[in-house]
Amino acid sequence: MDKESTGALSKALLPLGKMFTKSRDWIIARSGLERFMEETEGKTVPKHALNPAYCLGGVTLVAFLILALTGFFLANYYEPSEGGAQRSIQIISTELPFGFYAKSIHSWAANVMVIAVLLHVLRVFITGSYKNPRELTWMGGVILLVFTFLFVLTGYVLPMDERSEFAITSMSGAFGWLRGIPHVGGVFNWASDTVGEALTGSYWMHVTVLPIAIILFLLVHFYLIRKHGISGPL
Numbered sequence: 001m002d003k004e005s006t007g008a009l010s011k012a013l014l015p016l017g018k019m020f021t022k023s024r025d026w027i028i029a030r031s032g033l034e035r036f037m038e039e040t041e042g043k044t045v046p047k048h049a050l051n052p053a054y055c056l057g058g059v060t061l062v063a064f065l066i067l068a069l070t071g072f073f074l075a076n077y078y079e080p081s082e083g084g085a086q087r088s089i090q091i092i093s094t095e096l097p098f099g100f101y102a103k104s105i106h107s108w109a110a111n112v113m114v115i116a117v118l119l120h121v122l123r124v125f126i127t128g129s130y131k132n133p134r135e136l137t138w139m140g141g142v143i144l145l146v147f148t149f150l151f152v153l154t155g156y157v158l159p160m161d162e163r164s165e166f167a168i169t170s171m172s173g174a175f176g177w178l179r180g181i182p183h184v185g186g187v188f189n190w191a192s193d194t195v196g197e198a199l200t201g202s203y204w205m206h207v208t209v210l211p212i213a214i215i216l217f218l219l220v221h222f223y224l225i226r227k228h229g230i231s232g233p234l
C-alpha cells in the first residue's frame with residue numbers, strides 16, 4: 001500500500017476510533033467499572049508468573065477462542081438431525097471451502113483445551129493458589145471444568161458416529177436421572193438414552209447453553225484473577 005492510500009485509510013478510520021473510545025468511556029462511567037479500572041491499573045505480571053506453567057490458563061483461553069471461531073463457522077453447515085448429521089459433516093469435510101480445515105482445527109483445539117485446562121488445574125493445585133483469598137476462583141474453576149467436559153461429551157454426540165454412542169451412554173448414565181425432575185426435565189434431554197432426543201439436546205447445549213454459560217463464568221474467573229492478582233511464588 002502506498003503512502004497516500006495509507007494516509008487516506010487512517011483518516012477514514014479516525015472517526016471510528018473516536019467513536020470506540022467514546023462508547024468505551026460511556027460504558028465505564030455508567031457501569032461502575034471506573035473504580036475497578038483504577039484499582040487494577042498498572043498491575044504487572046510478576047516475574048515468577050512468566051514461567052510457562054503460569055501460561056496454561058492463557059493457553060486454555062486461546063484454545064477456547066479458536067473453538068468458538070471455528071465452531072461458529074461449522075454451525076452454519078452442520079445439520080442436527082439423525083439423518084442429516086453424518087451427511088452434513090461429510091459435505092463440510094469434502095466439499096465446503098476451508099471446511100476440512102475448520103473441522104480439523106476445531107477437534108485439535110478441543111484436545112488442546114482439555115489437556116491445557118487439566119495441566120492448569122495441576123499447576124494451581126501444586127502452587128497452592130486455591131487458598132485464601134482465591135477459593136472462589138477455584139470453585140468457579142471447578143464449574144468451568146464441568147462445562148469443558150460437557151462441551152466434549154455433547155460435541156462427541158454431534159457427528160453421529162461410533163463415538164457418539166459412547167457419549168450418549170456416558171451422559172445418560174451419569175446425568176439421565178436429571179430428566180426425572182418435574183417440569184424442567186426436558187431441559188436435560190441431552191442426557192437422554194434415545195438417540196434423537198440426545199442429539200437435539202446435545203446440539204442446543206453445545207452451541208447455545210454451554211457457550212453462554214462458560215463465557216459468563218470466564219468473565220467472573222478473569223475478574224477474580226484481576227482482583228487478587230497472580231498468587232506468589234512457591
Ligand code: HEM
Pocket residue numbers: 053054055056057058060061064117120121124127129130134137138139140141142144145148218221225229230231232
Ligand atoms: C476454561 C477454563 C479456564 C480458563 C480459560 C482459565 C484461565 C485462567 C487464567 C488465564 C489464569 C491466570 C493464571 C494462569 O494462566 O495460570 C487463571 C488462574 C486461575 N485459575 Fe483458571 N482457567 C480455567 C479453568 C480453571 C479451573 C478448572 C480451575 C480450578 C478448578 C481454575 C482455577 C484458577 C485459579 C485458582 C487461578 C488463580 C491462580 C493464581 O493466582 O496463581 N481455573 N485461570
